[in-house]
Amino acid sequence: NAGVMQNPRHLVRRRGQEARLRCSPMKGHSHVYWYRQLPEEGLKFMVYLQKENIIDESGMPKERFSAEFPKEGPSILRIQQVVRGDSAAYFCASSLGRRELNTEAFFGQGTRLTVV
Amino acid sequence: AQKVTQAQTEISVVEKEDVTLDCVYETRDTTYYLFWYKQPPSGELVFLIRRNSFDEQNEISGRYSWNFQKSTSSFNFTITASQVVDSAVYFCALSRTSGTYKYIFGTGTRLKVLA
Numbered sequence: 001n002a003g004v005m006q007n008p009r010h011l012v013r014r015r016g017q018e019a020r021l022r023c024s025p026m027k028g029h030s031h032v033y034w035y036r037q038l039p040e041e042g043l044k045f046m047v048y049l050q051k052e053n054i055i056d057e058s059g060m061p062k063e064r065f066s067a068e069f070p071k072e073g074p075s076i077l078r079i080q081q082v083v084r085g086d087s088a089a090y091f092c093a094s095s096l097g098r099r100e101l102n103t104e105a106f107f108g109q110g111t112r113l114t115v116v
Numbered sequence: 117a118q119k120v121t122q123a124q125t126e127i128s129v130v131e132k133e134d135v136t137l138d139c140v141y142e143t144r145d146t147t148y149y150l151f152w153y154k155q156p157p158s159g160e161l162v163f164l165i166r167r168n169s170f171d172e173q174n175e176i177s178g179r180y181s182w183n184f185q186k187s188t189s190s191f192n193f194t195i196t197a198s199q200v201v202d203s204a205v206y207f208c209a210l211s212r213t214s215g216t217y218k219y220i221f222g223t224g225t226r227l228k229v230l231a
Contacts, residue, residue: 031217033216033217033218033219035219035221041223041224042120042122042207042221042222042223042224043161043207043209043219043221044221045218045219045220048216048217048218055216056216056218059218089159091161093217093219095217104163104166105217105219106163107153107160107161107163108160109159109160109161110159110160110161112159
């Protein structure tokens with residue numbers, strides 16, 4: 001039973017390019033969360049998605065960042081016109097359902113984005 | 117508002133020493149979850165423990181133990197007889213028990229265990 005899969009593990013982009021980060025949740029999981037870890041800092045919540053819906057994007061930067069979780073396929077975190085400050089590790093977590101169902105969230109191994 | 121504070125930025129110990137990592141949290145919720153994660157040099161997040169706020173029993177798992185004190189809003193983590201493989205960044209986190217899995221992470225404590 002594969003865990004949460006993120007790809008690529010490492011991504012290098014030049015300033016101004018677009019970065020696309022993918023997250024395949026665990027089998028059967030329909031809830032996905034994205035977190036960002038800046039160098040030497042803790043993880044910060046970005047966005048919470050269910051299939052085809054954004055539930056909470058209170059942690060997303062207002063510009064250049066977007067996320068989707070289509071009916072089929074992985075969740076995508078998209079960063080347009082990347083800047084050096086976007087360099088960070090981006091983690092995805094998935095869960096079976098809402099916390100009331102007493103389900104656990106599982107983290108992927110992260111994608112390390114470097115903007116040069 | 118919810119907040120997690122890990123005041124120890126970095127700790128160095130010699131192998132076989134015991135070490136305690138501190139975690140203090142703030143929340144207005146009456147029920148909540150607390151977590152500890154390990155992030156080794158390879159970068160992934162390794163789940164260590166989840167504790168529900170109504171369960172104040174301390175927990176021991178091998179060389180790891182956790183001390184949850186609701187009265188002082190602390191959830192400290194002790195490693196007994198530390199080993200070099202314990203070297204990592206350790207994160208404490210907090211979340212609500214209903215709604216979303218929006219974890220609030222502390223800034224982490226980097227533990228260096230020297231041979």
